[in-house]
Amino acid sequence: MAQGVCVITEFREGAFRRVSFEIASEGRRLADELGEPLLALALGESIDALAADLGNYGVEKVYVVDDPNLKNYRAETYVPVAAEVLNNLDPKVILTPASVDGKDFSARLAARLGAGLATDCTELKVEGGSLKAKRPMYAGKAFAWYEWADGAWPQMASCRPNVMDCLAPDTSKKAEVEGAGVEVVAGTQTQVVNIEKDAGGKLDLTEAEVIVSGGRGMKGPENFAMLEELAKLLGAAVGASRSAVDSGWRPHSDQVGQTGKVVTPNLYIACGISGAIQHLAGMSSSKYIVAVNKDPEAPIFSKADYGVVEDLFQFMPALIEEVKTLKSTC
Ligand SMILES: Cc1cc2nc3c(=O)[nH]c(=O)nc-3n(C[C@H](O)[C@H](O)[C@H](O)COP(=O)(O)OP(=O)(O)OC[C@H]3O[C@@H](n4cnc5c(N)ncnc54)[C@H](O)[C@@H]3O)c2cc1C
Structure with missing residues (x-):
């Protein structure tokens, strides 16, 4: 039986991106309302040592897949791994970042899981033991609330960065960390050859306050x-x-x-x-x-x-x- 709220974090260049903490904070709130545990799935390279810190934002248990093939996001490597872990975990609710990579990842993952996905959500709430998601439509001219059919688990929502409130980190709280125990098979169709950064270390617009x-x-x-x-x-x-x-x-x-x-x-x-x-x-x-x-x-x-x-x-x-x-x- 489906159980728990699971957030899927985004880890780049040796650190969790801020949106990971935002969805963990939102996940905490929803998990409390649903009476469910808050889990996280963390994929990346050298992520093991930092995973427990997700507890600062209310995550109880983190399933980690730490592998050099997960250094950079590639759909063909990331999606099968995440799908296998989530099929094993069988969470009720899955939250992902609606970041640039997250949008690609979320849609592919939802298709693999056969889950209904509300994309780029700006607000989430629980009603009658089920998730409701608000998202902008027509380039932000209107907003629509989405809900899932009865029993259609998992309910999956990608969350727009910088919109949902982030809890003040409680550094005394650490999450339990467990290896997800899945094999990472590196995709062969694409490879990241080089990542070129803006000269001058410009702030990322999507993360700027x-x-x-x-x-x-x-x-x-x-x-x-x-x-x-x-x-x-x-x-x-x-x-x-x-x-x-x-x-x-x-x-x-x-x-x-x-x-x-x-x-x-x-x-x-x-x-x-x-x-x-x-x-x-x-x-x-x-x-x-x-x-x-x-x-x-x-x-x-x-x-x-x-x-x-x-x-x-x-x-x-x-x-x-x-x-x-x-x-x-x-
Ligand atoms: C399919 C499609 C996609 C598009 N996507 C985007 C998009 O992603 N982003 C985007 O921005 N646009 C997009 N556009 C274009 C959009 O429709 C507008 O043309 C564009 O946003 C106008 O840019 P602007 O406000 O800089 O220029 P203008 O509309 O020309 O406005 C300039 C403003 O500056 C003010 N101004 C002039 N001088 C001064 C001064 N000295 N002091 C104070 N104010 C002054 C004027 O009063 C005016 O309001 C898209 C259009 C289409 C059709």
Whole structure:
């Protein structure tokens, strides 16, 4: 009989990605409501020593598959291993990250398990002993609640990063760690030859807590230096609208929106961005949105928590000075 809530973590470059702790925290809440134990499945290379730390976020038991073939994500290696472990565990609920790799992984895994998958969820709840999942539709114009047919276990949901609250880690709590006891067979159809990182150690937009983003209103690539300066002061990442990217002012990796990245920082500062629906699709779940635009009718203001109707070339330098002053006095 299906039992437990199981979260599948994401481990890259020797560390759990933050979304792993978010889904563990969410899993803890759901497990408590369902009266079930919280389990985790951790796949990766050299993951064994860190797995117990998932207990900091409420995980009771971690099943680990530690293998050099799991160093980088490859569907053909990861999915069969996860499917075998989960078929053995038979959990009621499975949570995965809706990260770039996680989206690919979750869909393939759900197909293997024959599970119903709600993707890119922003909220989860338990009703009548069963999971309900909220997810955005039509590029964020509407939200829909999903539920599973009676007895259709496992109920599987991938969770949008940076949306669900992360518990404050309780370092006194460690999870029990057990080898999952499955053989890892390296896929042969694809291999990761090389991973090229952005030069300059740029913050990953999808993990950034603060994003300063610029659009066509920035007028040219040179003016992004202003946003870079503010971003440095705030420990933020710099994003861009598609217009700025299509104009060749910023790389595509900076693009936020429907055909770019979906971001959910605590603070999103949009400068000279009109707020087209395709841009909003990528950032409207940000906790706080500040818009700087000289047009009071710009649609971005309908989503903004704070709106500044001003020429950004006047406002941004003043804001940067103000932040510098505040930082020097703190
Ligand atoms: C299929 C499809 C997918 C798309 N995907 C994306 C996507 O992923 N991301 C995305 O961003 N767009 C996307 N777009 C494009 C989107 O529709 C808009 O064209 C784009 O977002 C507009 O970018 P923008 O706001 O920078 O430019 P604009 O719409 O031109 O807005 C510029 C804004 O700057 C303001 N401004 C100008 N000068 C100043 C100043 N001095 N001070 C203050 N404000 C100023 C203006 O008032 C204006 O509101 C997509 C479109 C399609 C059709």
